Amino acid sequence: MMKLNFAALRLLLAALCFAFSWSVPAYAELVLGKQYTLVSPAEPTETGKNIEVLEFFSYACPHCNALEPTLNPWAKKLPKDVTFRRLPAVFNDTYMTYARIFYTAEAMGMLETLHPAIFNAVHVQHIDLSNERTLQAWVAQQGIDSKKFSAMYASFSVISKTQRAKQLTRNFAITGVPSVAVEGKYLTSPSQTGGNEQLLPVLDDLIKKVRQDRGGKS
Numbered sequence: 440m441m442k443l444n445f446a447a448l449r450l451l452l453a454a455l456c457f458a459f460s461w462s463v464p465a466y467a468e469l470v471l472g473k474q475y476t477l478v479s480p481a482e483p484t485e486t487g488k489n490i491e492v493l494e495f496f497s498y499a500c501p502h503c504n505a506l507e508p509t510l511n512p513w514a515k516k517l518p519k520d521v522t523f524r525r526l527p528a529v530f531n532d533t534y535m536t537y538a539r540i541f542y543t544a545e546a547m548g549m550l551e552t553l554h555p556a557i558f559n560a561v562h563v564q565h566i567d568l569s570n571e572r573t574l575q576a577w578v579a580q581q582g583i584d585s586k587k588f589s590a591m592y593a594s595f596s597v598i599s600k601t602q603r604a605k606q607l608t609r610n611f612a613i614t615g616v617p618s619v620a621v622e623g624k625y626l627t628s629p630s631q632t633g634g635n636e637q638l639l640p641v642l643d644d645l646i647k648k649v650r651q652d653r654g655g656k657s
Contacts, residue, residue, distance in 0.1 A: 469648065474632050474641045481624035482610055486522040490649050492642065493620045495528040495613050498537040499569070502629070503617045504562045507555070509635040510617075513642070521646055528616045529605035536569040538604050542597045543588060556581065621645040622652075 469475065484491035494510065496503040514523040527538035537557075544553040560566040560577060568574045574592075579585040591597060611620055618628040619638070625645045632638045 469641070469644050475625050475627040475645060476631075478611055478620060478624050478626050481622075482607070482620070484623045486524070489520055489522040490622055490646055491620075492517070492521060492523045492646070493623070494523070494525050495608065495611065495616050495618045495620070496525055497528050497530075497534050497616050498540065498557050498561050499534055500616045501562055504558045506617050506629065506635050506638075507558060509639070513639050520650075526607060527601075527604050528608045528613050528618075529601065530608065533569045535601055535605065536571075538601045539592055539597055540568060540574065542600045542604075543592045546591050546594070546597060547583075547588065549583070553581070622649045625649075 471477065484493075492514070496506075498504075517523055525541075527534070527541045529535045529538050540557060541550070541554075544550045544557070557568065561568055566573060566577055568577060571589075575585045575589060578588045611618075611626065615628070615630070618626060619642060620626050621642065622645075625648070627638065627641050627645065629635050629638045632641045
């Protein structure tokens with residue numbers, strides 16, 4: 440079997456990401472089947488009384504990397520009744536590897552620092568972090584104990600969370616990333632809204648829709 444080099448692998452993985460190189464005019468109102476779809480059946484949230492905004496992403500996806508500068512500032516300014524979460528989508532073994540990296544960083548309390556660094560390593564420096572030896576060397580370069588990182592990477596907790604992420608990717612019928620679910624029942628993406636910037640007002644309106652669903656003020 441012919442082996443793919445890292446550049447070819449990245450192109451293959453990109454096929455699982457949504458391509459969005461166009462823009463569309465601002466919409467007047469939300470239209471089901473256009474800017475968003477329904478998750479059926481709706482999935483339970485993990486944010487208690489707060490409205491959950493859940494981004495399905497992968498470090499393997501260049502479009503997820505491109506969305507970061509737009510989505511991060513928006514997420515930091517969300518009102519107190521809204522909680523933003525990330526969930527690494529799992530489509531295949533490579534995506535599963537990156538999901539384990541995410542949960543390892545989270546378990547070690549290093550996610551805030553490593554999250555942007557991982558994106559940078561994969562998409563700017565073109566480092567194949569899906570290769571475990573390469574990953575260990577990169578982790579050591581970040582000043583992290585690679586043995587502790589490897590132990591956590593192989594832990595039952597991280598593997599269980601990764602399997603859960605794989606199941607949720609299926610439950611939400613995610614076919615590409617980035618995708619964003621609101622309150623476990625509304626699903627949208629930059630490809631549906633027409634681009635990264637256009638995604639934000641759609642998310643704002645879906646959050647308002649959830650408040651209306653609950654009988655509260657928008």
